[in-house]
Amino acid sequence: MDTPLSVDKVRFLLFSFKEKLWIKPLGFCVLSLLAVFAAKIVDGTSLAEHIPKIEPDSVTTLLSIMASSMMVIATFSAGTMVNAYASASQSSTPRSLGLTISDDVSQNALSTFVGAFIYSAVALTAMSQKFYGEAGVFFLFCITCLAFAIVILTFIRWVDSVARLGRVESTMLKVESATERAIKQRIETPCLGAVPASEISEQGSYAVQSNEVGYIQLIDIAKIQEWASDNNVFVNIAMLPGEFVTPDKNIAFVDKDVDVDIIKSAFSISTSRSFEADPRFGFIVLAEIASRALSPSVNDHGTAIGTISSITRLLLLWSKDHVASNEDRQQQPDYEVKYSCISVPEISVKDIFDDAYTSISRDGADNIEVAIRIQKSLQTLAKCFENNDSHVAEDFKTNAKHFAKLSFERSKQQLNFEPDIERLENVFEQRS
Incomplete structure (x- = not known):
């Protein structure tokens, strides 16, 4: 039975293709081959009468330079990307590897270098067989100059990006961005567009x-x-x-x-979860990054604090937009869901808070800076909806206060320095 290809399905397939490293290089190789043979088509037109004559040797020289250098650069870029992937897995979490692999700048750079090598090798072979006439040689010369310009610009852009590829800060931003997309997608289609x-x-x-x-x-x-x-x-x-x-x-x-x-x-x-249709997975990965930063071997509470800031931004986005979405539905009694023959449960706010805060509050319980930042994050979430009476806002407030208390109790048991305990108590008591 033929079924419609939904927007969610298309988005999921595109995201899956982005995680496959061979897709873009293959596409660029096909384009490079088409460009080589497109030059032959020009020979069958009257363009040769209106263009300057280009010596085949000059085109051959340019193609030789490109062929001899592109494979070296492509090999170097592939090695650099592999090192960045290993760094991302070790410094943040293996669950973020898919986002690092799908980095557009790195994929485009590798694809451009491989495509340029294939183009130059095939074009050199065609030139040695005197495959082109005057118009074809001129067209090939133009394509070669354009290819050089693209390669140079791509290399400059890639050098700027590769310095950050695989770093913890870059990985956090990618995870936050992917989670934000998943949240907005879920807000646009509550309960996946079905009946709650x-x-x-x-x-x-x-x-x-x-x-x-x-x-x-x-x-x-x-x-x-x-x-x-x-x-x-x-x-x-x-x-x-x-x-x-x-x-x-x-x-x-x-x-x-x-x-x-x-x-x-x-x-x-x-066998693994995906960021695209699963907002909770992003919070889990962010929490894993924070937990690894808080491990004794790393001891980087600054990264954990940065992760809590990302979680706060994402939860504020979710809560504000989700509440607005539910309020709009209440104001529209004639609202009709897209899929009326299906019911889907709503995502649990408690589960989101559990994914985001439990592991960080556990692993950072003995770190006063992290403990205080968790309290301030949860206080922010609770205070943003004090004057909102919707059930979603109430759910956020209830869970924010509940997890603030859990985090406070954990830290109170782990902290041994009395002034630190007093500081934490002062912050915790401000919640009311």
Whole structure:
């Protein structure tokens, strides 16, 4: 059965392709081959009568220079990128490796260098066989000059970027950016665009389990919607992207005894989590970066504090926009969800706070600077919605106060210096 390709599915596929290092170099190689043979097409036109004559030897010299240098530069850039990937895994967390690999500047640089080498090698072979006429040689000369300019500009830009590639600060920014995209995507499509599970009074009687074991990366809601509409079935999705699936867990429920293979195939399950459709994963990775920075071997509380700042920005973005979204829905009683045959549970605010703060407050309990920054972060979140009566705002306030108390109790047990305990108590008491 043909199903529509949803925007979420397209976005997920594009994100997956970006994480594959060979995609862009292959594309640039194909373009370089097309450019070489495009020069031959010019020979069949009257362009030769209107262009200056270019000596083939000059083009051959330029191509020889490019061919001899591009493979060396491409090899050097690949080695530098591999070192940056190893540095990113060791200094931050292995879970951030996918974002480092998908760095556009590095991928474009490697693709440009490899593509330039393929272009120059094939063009040299064609020139040695006297494949081109005068117009073709002139066109090839123009393409070669353009290729030189692109290579030089790419190299300059890449040198500026490679100095930061794999550094903790750069990795944190990439993780924050990816998490922000996931949050905005979830805000634009609450409950993945389906009916909120809280609005459904009864759940389907027939459970759906998957035979796979792994993390849900994507749920193709559009595919399930079309199937459910054709079969007059209502589907209750029980698990969200990012949750761990095993054969004993129910991923969905239906209200009829029907063939549910389509539902199973709509769940993309893998051995790892993805940033694209899973906002919680970004908070987990940020917390891992902070925990590694707080380990005795690193002892870098400044990075942990920077991570808490990133978490605060992301939660403020989520809370403000999410509250606004729910308020808009309350003001629009005729609001209709996009997928009316499916219900999806809302993401748990408590789980987000747990992902973001628990490990940092545990590993930084004996560090007064980190403990105070956690308290200030949670106080900021609680105070931003003191005058907001929506249930989402109340959820944020409740969890902010709850996790502030947990963090305070942890630090109070770990801190031995009395003045530090007093400082922390003073900050904690300001929450009210």
